[in-house]
Amino acid sequence: MALPTELVDDVTAEILLRLPPDEPEHLFRASLVCKPWLRLLSDPAFLRRYRAFHGAPPLLGVLHRLQVLDGDPKPCFTPTTAVPAFPHPGSDGRDTRALDCRHGRALIHMWEDEIASLLVWDPVTGNRHILPEPNIDWMAYSATVFCAVAGCDHLDCHGGLFGVAFVGTDGDLDGIWASVYSSQTGAWSEPTHLKNGAYYYVQPRRGILIGDEIYFTLSQSRAIVKYDWRKNCLSPCNPPPPETYKGWVTLMVMEDSSLGFAGIEDSRLYLWRRKVNAEGAAEWVQHRVIELESLVPMAGNGDIAYVVGFAEGVGIIFVKTSAGLFTIKLKTGHVRKVDEPGVYFSVLPYMSFYTPECSRFSLQARTQRKAIAEGAAEWVQCRVIELETMVPMAGNGNWAHVVGFAEDVSIIFVKTSAGLFMIKLKSGHVRKVGEPGDYFNALPYMSFYIPVNKITSKAGIL
Numbered sequence: 001m002a003l004p005t006e007l008v009d010d011v012t013a014e015i016l017l018r019l020p021p022d023e024p025e026h027l028f029r030a031s032l033v034c035k036p037w038l039r040l041l042s043d044p045a046f047l048r049r050y051r052a053f054h055g056a057p058p059l060l061g062v063l064h065r066l067q068v069l070d071g072d073p074k075p076c077f078t079p080t081t082a083v084p085a086f087p088h089p090g091s092d093g094r095d096t097r098a099l100d101c102r103h104g105r106a107l108i109h110m111w112e113d114e115i116a117s118l119l120v121w122d123p124v125t126g127n128r129h130i131l132p133e134p135n136i137d138w139m140a141y142s143a144t145v146f147c148a149v150a151g152c153d154h155l156d157c158h159g160g161l162f163g164v165a166f167v168g169t170d171g172d173l174d175g176i177w178a179s180v181y182s183s184q185t186g187a188w189s190e191p192t193h194l195k196n197g198a199y200y201y202v203q204p205r206r207g208i209l210i211g212d213e214i215y216f217t218l219s220q221s222r223a224i225v226k227y228d229w230r231k232n233c234l235s236p237c238n239p240p241p242p243e244t245y246k247g248w249v250t251l252m253v254m255e256d257s258s259l260g261f262a263g264i265e266d267s268r269l270y271l272w273r274r275k276v277n278a279e280g281a282a283e284w285v286q287h288r289v290i291e292l293e294s295l296v297p298m299a300g301n302g303d304i305a306y307v308v309g310f311a312e313g314v315g316i317i318f319v320k321t322s323a324g325l326f327t328i329k330l331k332t333g334h335v336r337k338v339d340e341p342g343v344y345f346s347v348l349p350y351m352s353f354y355t356p357e358c359s360r361f362s363l364q365a366r367t368q369r370k371a372i373a374e375g376a377a378e379w380v381q382c383r384v385i386e387l388e389t390m391v392p393m394a395g396n397g398n399w400a401h402v403v404g405f406a407e408d409v410s411i412i413f414v415k416t417s418a419g420l421f422m423i424k425l426k427s428g429h430v431r432k433v434g435e436p437g438d439y440f441n442a443l444p445y446m447s448f449y450i451p452v453n454k455i456t457s458k459a460g461i462l
Contacts, residue, residue: 138168404442
């Protein structure tokens with residue numbers, strides 16, 4: 001006796017629910033098995049369950065930032081999973097500097113015609129928001145982007161309100177300044193100031209967000225500065241001993257949401273935790289020591305390992321050696337090489353769920369209108385078509401663009417760098433109709449064409 005359809009669907013959902021989010025290719029392959037599976041994997045209710053089941057968004061890739069004198073790295077997004085290489089905003093030749101990745105967004109500093117601006121970019125959806133620089137005279141700086149939606153669990157931060165915190169040292173090195181941008185008001189707060197003292201300058205390193213507080217590292221004194229973006233207030237915070245990490249440190253968020261600190265000395269990775277007692281006083285306690293000598297590949301006996309980043313939520317430390325860039329999962333000790341040898345100072349981890357409904361090669365048909373009460377109308381999503389295995393692409397970093405529609409015959413025109421293609425919506429049939437070129441709006445000509453037999457006589461055409 002066949003099992004009830006509802007039971008089969010429930011069992012299928014429970015199986016698909018357990019596909020690992022850090023290997024998103026499994027979700028996409030499953031969505032190609034049959035239409036019911038595609039509908040399930042694109043269903044918002046299932047995707048909410050999927051994200052809640054797995055918790056923190058997985059690591060999809062990295063950007064990175066260098067020290068001031070090292071310049072800026074080549075603008076590119078380096079995937080750490082089998083996802084398409086998201087086109088970096090600077091891949092068209094513009095001067096850019098990656099500053100932060102958090103809550104599904106990346107923060108990029110951009111220079112065009114000597115005018116600087118900040119770009120908040122969502123690599124998964126492609127959404128971009130341009131905002132001006134704050135009114136701060138900076139020589140060295142760091143910045144953080146974060147979700148500002150009240151009560152958000154940060155499992156699916158694509159769209160919605162966001163904030164940008166900017167902290168910098170002025171050109172005279174006598175003060176640290178900070179300001180926060182709100183997408184709700186579209187404006188920066190009045191800059192707040194902390195007398196520099198012996199802190200010297202803000203390091204170009206990714207900050208750590210805990211609640212409303214963002215922590216940044218400072219040079220020379222190895223101090224840490226805390227910026228409460230909601231109160232718009234700066235305050236110093238001393239780092240843990242010893243003073244032998246030589247500036248190669250990274251801040252962390254510990255499992256209990258306290259501030260953490262990581263540094264390497266003599267091939268050992270030291271993890272520290274900032275503990276606050278009942279009276280509100282804080283002290284640093286050594287949390288853990290990890291031996292790296294037999295854990296992380298080295299290029300030679302005299303090679304040195306440096307800690308260059310941390311991915312909160314997934315508990316991943318980034319370590320560089322002359323053999324490459326490696327991730328260490330703190331819970332399991334699993335080590336993985338994620339990039340080739342290079343100059344790394346601050347790795348910016350991009351974490352997000354990447355599911356079939358948010359593929360950047362998804363053609364989202366939002367053209368069906370639905371009449372609602374009082375004569376108003378709203379747009380509803382009618383259908384999602386996966387293009388990644390359907391339309392030929394010229395390269396991994398290629399984009400597909402929809403450029404036209406032929407009514408009555410329900411044909412969509414899509415261009416890639418491999419050419420112009422038509423997709424029959426009813427059958428899914430794809431056909432190449434034009435060579436690669438600059439297409440913006442395809443104009444379909446539709447008509448019956450009936451060949452007429454012409455019978456010729458001596459008197460002419462009959």
